Amino acid sequence: MKFEENLQRLEQISQELAEKNLPLEQALSLYQEGLELLKVSSKTLEDAEKLVESQQESAKI
Numbered sequence: 400m401k402f403e404e405n406l407q408r409l410e411q412i413s414q415e416l417a418e419k420n421l422p423l424e425q426a427l428s429l430y431q432e433g434l435e436l437l438k439v440s441s442k443t444l445e446d447a448e449k450l451v452e453s454q455q456e457s458a459k460i
Contacts, residue, residue, distance in 0.1 A: 400436075400439075402440060402443050402444075405436045405439060405440045405443075406440065408432075408436055409433055409436050409437065409440070412429050412430075412432060412433040412436075413433070415429055416429055416430065416433075
């Protein structure tokens with residue numbers, strides 16, 4: 400899944416958890432999915448940040 404798709408899915412999950420009266424198992428499943436997406440998205444951002452910093456350092460030489 401692409402970063403932007405992860406963000407869209409996280410938004411959907413957040414809305415579902417906030418707006419719907421879900422059974423506990425379904426709410427926990429959505430919460431767990433959201434945590435996994437958050438972990439993947441955070442890693443993607445960290446990697447992008449490191450790449451940008453590396454390129455900036457290379458450009459200074």
